[in-house]
Amino acid sequence: MNGFEAERYELHATPTYRFVPDRRDFFKVIGGGLAVLLVLDASADAQESGGAGRRGGGGQAMPQEIGAWLHIAESGAITVYTGKVEMGQNIRTSLAQAVAEELHVSPSKITMVMGDTMLTPFDIGTVGSMTTPVMAPQLHKVAAAAREMLLDLAAQEWKADRASLSIEDGLVRNKASNKTLSFGELTKGQKLAKTITPDARVTPASEWKVAGHDMRKVNARSIVTGEEKYTSDMKLPGMMFGRVVRPSAFKSSLISADTKGAEQMPGVVPVHDGDFLGVACDDSAKLDAAAAAVKADWKTVPQTNSRELYGHLKSTAANAPAWQPIEGDTHAEATYNVAYIAHTPLEPRAAVAQWENGKLTVWTGTQRPFGVRTELAQAFGISEDKVRVLVPATGSGYGGKHTGECAVEAARLAKAAGRPVKLQWTREEEMTWAYFRPAGVIEVRSGARRDGTITNWQFHNYNSGGAALRSPYNIPNQIAEFHGSDSPLRQGSYRGLAASANHFARESHMDELARAAGVEPAAFRFKNASDPRLRAVIEAATERFRWGRAEDRAGQGFGMMAGFDKGGYVSACVELTVTNGAVRIDRIVQSFECGAIVNPDELRNQIAGGTMMGIGGALFEAVDFENGRILNPRLSKYRVPRFSDMPEIDVVLVDRKDLPSAGAGETPIVAVAPAVANAIFDATGQRLRSMPLKLS
Amino acid sequence: MDLVVNGARHRIQSDPDRTLLAVLRDELDLTGTKYGCGEGQCGACTVLLDGAPVRSCLTPAKAAQGKQIATIESLAQNGHLHPVQQAFIEADALQCGYCTSGMIMSSVGLLKKKPNPSDADIKSGLQGNVCRCGTYPRIVQAVRMAAKASNGRVA
Numbered sequence: 001m002n003g004f005e006a007e008r009y010e011l012h013a014t015p016t017y018r019f020v021p022d023r024r025d026f027f028k029v030i031g032g033g034l035a036v037l038l039v040l041d042a043s044a045d046a047q048e049s050g051g052a053g054r055r056g057g058g059g060q061a062m063p064q065e066i067g068a069w070l071h072i073a074e075s076g077a078i079t080v081y082t083g084k085v086e087m088g089q090n091i092r093t094s095l096a097q098a099v100a101e102e103l104h105v106s107p108s109k110i111t112m113v114m115g116d117t118m119l120t121p122f123d124i125g126t127v128g129s130m131t132t133p134v135m136a137p138q139l140h141k142v143a144a145a146a147r148e149m150l151l152d153l154a155a156q157e158w159k160a161d162r163a164s165l166s167i168e169d170g171l172v173r174n175k176a177s178n179k180t181l182s183f184g185e186l187t188k189g190q191k192l193a194k195t196i197t198p199d200a201r202v203t204p205a206s207e208w209k210v211a212g213h214d215m216r217k218v219n220a221r222s223i224v225t226g227e228e229k230y231t232s233d234m235k236l237p238g239m240m241f242g243r244v245v246r247p248s249a250f251k252s253s254l255i256s257a258d259t260k261g262a263e264q265m266p267g268v269v270p271v272h273d274g275d276f277l278g279v280a281c282d283d284s285a286k287l288d289a290a291a292a293a294v295k296a297d298w299k300t301v302p303q304t305n306s307r308e309l310y311g312h313l314k315s316t317a318a319n320a321p322a323w324q325p326i327e328g329d330t331h332a333e334a335t336y337n338v339a340y341i342a343h344t345p346l347e348p349r350a351a352v353a354q355w356e357n358g359k360l361t362v363w364t365g366t367q368r369p370f371g372v373r374t375e376l377a378q379a380f381g382i383s384e385d386k387v388r389v390l391v392p393a394t395g396s397g398y399g400g401k402h403t404g405e406c407a408v409e410a411a412r413l414a415k416a417a418g419r420p421v422k423l424q425w426t427r428e429e430e431m432t433w434a435y436f437r438p439a440g441v442i443e444v445r446s447g448a449r450r451d452g453t454i455t456n457w458q459f460h461n462y463n464s465g466g467a468a469l470r471s472p473y474n475i476p477n478q479i480a481e482f483h484g485s486d487s488p489l490r491q492g493s494y495r496g497l498a499a500s501a502n503h504f505a506r507e508s509h510m511d512e513l514a515r516a517a518g519v520e521p522a523a524f525r526f527k528n529a530s531d532p533r534l535r536a537v538i539e540a541a542t543e544r545f546r547w548g549r550a551e552d553r554a555g556q557g558f559g560m561m562a563g564f565d566k567g568g569y570v571s572a573c574v575e576l577t578v579t580n581g582a583v584r585i586d587r588i589v590q591s592f593e594c595g596a597i598v599n600p601d602e603l604r605n606q607i608a609g610g611t612m613m614g615i616g617g618a619l620f621e622a623v624d625f626e627n628g629r630i631l632n633p634r635l636s637k638y639r640v641p642r643f644s645d646m647p648e649i650d651v652v653l654v655d656r657k658d659l660p661s662a663g664a665g666e667t668p669i670v671a672v673a674p675a676v677a678n679a680i681f682d683a684t685g686q687r688l689r690s691m692p693l694k695l696s
Numbered sequence: 697m698d699l700v701v702n703g704a705r706h707r708i709q710s711d712p713d714r715t716l717l718a719v720l721r722d723e724l725d726l727t728g729t730k731y732g733c734g735e736g737q738c739g740a741c742t743v744l745l746d747g748a749p750v751r752s753c754l755t756p757a758k759a760a761q762g763k764q765i766a767t768i769e770s771l772a773q774n775g776h777l778h779p780v781q782q783a784f785i786e787a788d789a790l791q792c793g794y795c796t797s798g799m800i801m802s803s804v805g806l807l808k809k810k811p812n813p814s815d816a817d818i819k820s821g822l823q824g825n826v827c828r829c830g831t832y833p834r835i836v837q838a839v840r841m842a843a844k845a846s847n848g849r850v851a
Contacts, residue, residue, distance in 0.1 A: 220790065
């Protein structure tokens with residue numbers, strides 16, 4: 001279904017051990033009633049995990065993999081269990097819509113249990129825009145099977161013809177007798193478990209009544225009243241507060257530490273274990289003083305600075321590109337750079353850890369609860385069935401909360417304190433000790449005929465990743481390669497990380513080649529686009545934008561782009577104004593097609609949000625670093641998009657009910673930087689080839 | 697030290713120099729008010745002091761003595777949402793929701809001062825609040841809707 005490459009930096013090591021609750025114990029855990037379990041086949045698992053699911057498995061026998069399960073209790077309560085987590089991308093609602101669609105109940109009647117390693121099936125992580133293309137269809141299948149089981153039970157109960165039965169509004173109705181039975185009544189006294197495989201039949205998207213339609217978030221009320229509990233809001237009985245004592249630079253090793261001062265402070269437990277130093281305090285008011293009372297000597301090493309970054313990435317590349325001669329009437333050649341940026345989730349990482357009888361429970365906002373469980377088990381040398389990770393509401397992640405260092409730190413402090421500990425990273429820690437979107441260098445050489453046909457395309461990416469590496473245009477003579485480099489900073493996943501870099505370079509270069517060939521940029525793209533889905537989004541964006549109209553004021557510029565990643569096709573047109581070297585984006589029209597739309601209004605919200613976030617990477621955001629220190633780890637020094645940066649954002653949705661749904665959390669973000677760079681060139685004649693785009 | 701929070705008087709144990717944010721969250725368990733940056737840059741910690749929005753992460757608790765402190769928890773009355781809360785739901789002006797409390801409190805403060813704000817007023821009034829999910833267009837729409845629904849009278 002999805003022939004795209006997973007984001008390189010999302011391919012973390014697979015857990016060594018997978019704990020799947022024994023099915024014999026199943027009803028002991030969740031109570032009687034009716035349960036449907038979806039068993040994945042090997043190919044579905046490979047798809048879900050981006051092809052890396054079996055890495056390290058070495059052909060050993062794996063337990064049967066369960067993708068999701070659904071339970072209807074004797075009380076009638078409907079509970080869905082999935083290892084996916086909600087980070088603001090709205091899947092708590094959209095997945096409930098999928099189940100509601102098949103079960104013919106209101107989504108508000110469905111409880112979603114998400115990202116709890118004890119209760120939910122294993123999941124590789126909420127990454128790579130995979131929830132909608134993979135998890136949503138699975139839940140459609142599970143819920144459809146449950147519906148059929150309920151109809152079977154009712155047919156038995158009434159000794160009725162199954163064809164005369166229907167389900168409406170959570171009730172099974174016998175049309176002949178007009179009797180009804182609730183789900184709870186039907187499941188009373190039952191312990192029915194059914195296992196289904198991914199080929200089960202579901203309602204086609206063209207017939208959806210709940211899925212595919214607008215629906216407000218199921219937890220919206222608790223958010224607007226402040227009742228929603230994020231990890232950082234939790235409080236357990238006897239809970240202490242933690243703080244890690246850190247070195248002033250990366251790659252530091254601890255020479256010596258003195259915790260005596262902190263030990264003497266009442267209510268303070270200092271911890272010194274290897275290179276780890278921290279304090280747990282019975283009152284959060286004591287954290288600053290307790291951390292300051294821990295004295296430490298660190299040794300560090302000289303490290304690469306941000307001004308040397310791009311040269312360093314090129315000079316440390318694993319291999320050099322093999323350039324081929326360029327054919328065609330017109331040639332173009334350029335190098336593009338992409339800075340490290342920080343995810344800057346508004347909630348810095350947080351974790352609450354509790355040890356009880358050798359078992360560890362950690363609440364933390366992570367996109368990979370099962371991955372964090374593995375990290376915890378390894379850190380403390382215990383088996384994974386002794387570790388439970390739960391994901392409360394999370395102040396988003398954008399790919400930045402895959403790893404579990406905050407969880408491990410909280411658990412280490414809690415172990416020493418003998419009491420639960422909450423650790424909330426400061427903003428400065430979040431922007432220093434997490435990881436960054438990879439920086440990169442991309443070199444492109446290309447050629448085109450006089451009529452605008454691209455004859456040759458060579459594209460080499462250093463360090464920023466392989467997703468969306470190949471051009472979606474019709475270029476038979478194409479070389480596109482990724483080259484790994486030494487990254488001076490710790491790097492990892494980010495919303496559309498590599499696709500953003502590759503689209504910035506490719507679509508900037510498309511503009512350069514078009515202008516070199518003397519062909520109008522939109523016509524140039526049409527000329528070389530043979531994929532009808534790509535053409536459709538370009539048409540949708542340029543038409544809404546009224547591309548081709550004359551500029552009507554000083555400093556105005558128009559720019560466009562098109563592209564494809566993670567199952568989504570995107571095209572954007574930008575209008576901006578340059579005044580005294582300052583860029584003001586006035587309007588962005590973005591067209592997007594991701595197959596059958598699941599929730600149109602939320603899709604618009606995701607696209608507009610991704611576009612807003614993309615403005616940061618396009619115009620302002622860059623991590624500045626020197627000798628192992630981040631120089632701008634604060635919002636006063638690291639500019640993120642604000643209300644004043646908000647352009648008019650016009651989203652054009654292309655709905656393809658005949659195609660499987662793809663995710664949309666990531667791809668819209670790739671559109672901003674290239675369209676803006678092209679518009680800046682249009683306005684000023686200056687070609688900016690480095691993100692963030694700065695006019696000199 | 698006593699503080700009047702959401703209409704109720706509380707005897708506060710914390711040092712009066714502690715931030716109002718820490719007192720609200722850690723001593724009074726009012727966790728709707730969020731920590732985002734600790735330097736007044738993100739607005740997630742916004743509360744109202746005598747009706748005016750302030751950054752509780754930069755406000756020493758003692759500076760709030762003798763004033764009416766209102767947090768997000770005070771807005772809904774008898775189960776009825778405040779018009780700004782209602783509008784945030786209707787406009788779907790949130791994604792992860794972590795900035796939402798601060799956004800709503802800043803919006804309420806803005807509407808108290810300017811019951812019928814223009815879009816430019818809304819943007820400048822909320823300039824100090826960051827939504828990292830980028831729902832700004834929806835938030836502007838929500839504040840507009842709330843202004844209309846309150847008909848010039850925001851409580």
